[in-house]
Amino acid sequence: xxVVYRPTAQYQLSExxxxxxxxxxxxxxxxxxxxxxxxxxxxxRDVRLATNEPIPGTIGGTGLQIxxxxxxxxxxxxxxxxxxxxxxxxxxxxxxxxxxxVVLCVVRGEMPQNAxxxxxxxxxxxxxxxxxxxxxxxxxYDSLCKRAAWVNTVSVRRGAEAxxxxxxxxxxxxxxxxxxxxx
Numbered sequence: 001x002x003v004v005y006r007p008t009a010q011y012q013l014s015e016x017x018x019x020x021x022x023x024x025x026x027x028x029x030x031x032x033x034x035x036x037x038x039x040x041x042x043x044x045r046d047v048r049l050a051t052n053e054p055i056p057g058t059i060g061g062t063g064l065q066i067x068x069x070x071x072x073x074x075x076x077x078x079x080x081x082x083x084x085x086x087x088x089x090x091x092x093x094x095x096x097x098x099x100x101x102v103v104l105c106v107v108r109g110e111m112p113q114n115a116x117x118x119x120x121x122x123x124x125x126x127x128x129x130x131x132x133x134x135x136x137x138x139x140x141y142d143s144l145c146k147r148a149a150w151v152n153t154v155s156v157r158r159g160a161e162a163x164x165x166x167x168x169x170x171x172x173x174x175x176x177x178x179x180x181x182x183x
Contacts, residue, residue, distance in 0.1 A: 002182035004099070004130040004139075007033035012044050012143035021056035021063055022048050024125030026143035027103045028069040028175075031127055032079050034101040035177040040077045044143060050075045063123060066175050069103065081175040086164070088171050089157050093131075096138070101177040102128040106159030107166060116145035123163060128156065 012026040026044030033041055048054060050072035051064060066083050073079040081103065084091060095102055109121035127141040129148065137150040160172040167173070 005034060005037050005180055005183050006129060006139070006148065007031075007038070007101075007127075007141070008041065009141050009145070009147050010044055010143055011146050023143050024064040024066070024069050024103065024105070025051070025072070027125040027127040027141065028073055028081075030141045030143075031081065031101050031103045031175070031177050032073055032077060034127075034129065034180060035073075035079050035081070036077070037180060037183065040079070042076055046076060047072045063125070066103070066105065066173055069125075070175050079177075081177060083175045084171075085173055086169040086171040087174065089161065092128075092160070092172055092174055093135070095174075095176045096128060096131055099179045099181070101130075101180070102174050103176075104128055104156075104160055104172065104174040105163045106156070107162035108159065110162040111151065111155045111159040116142065116147075116149055123166065124159075126156075 007030045010026045010029055012022050022044045025047035028047045029042050029044045051068045070081045070083050073081050104126050106124050108124035129139040131138055136153055138153050138156050139148050140151040141148045164172050
């Protein structure tokens with residue numbers, strides 16, 4: 001029986017320099033692993049250093065933006081992630097169903113179902129690998145957690161849509177990997 005490839009989880013808080021500001025970079029590193037089915041392994045720190053903001057806070061806020069991680073993935077390994085800037089949840093769900101991984105911006109405090117780390121009311125980047133069979137849960141790689149976890153789909157959607165409202169868009173903001181075959 002074929003299964004969806006599961007990339008290696010990365011824990012951002014093990015990085016002493018800027019780890020607490022690199023959630024989107026770590027989510028991107030996991031996405032790059034998935035995109036290549038394990039052929040490319042980089043760390044979140046590698047992704048951060050490949051952006052135009054290697055030191056947090058030098059451009060705008062301390063966190064990265066989707067456009068920055070899309071550029072970094074290409075710079076590091078010629079991986080083309082596709083950016084969605086104001087997409088409906090249905091579009092994100094369709095990309096997961098197609099067999100793509102998703103790097104997603106959320107408001108962490110809106111995701112109480114993800115119990116591996118204390119919720120906080122701030123922007124956060126996570127990686128979504130796949131739905132379960134009935135699409136009630138999503139396999140989420142949250143770099144504040146040491147391993148991936150199945151999180152309630154409603155909780156993930158709530159966090160994604162809250163992020164959209166926070167940045168004044170009506171949808172969600174994310175990037176996707178290529179369609180990857182089951183292994």
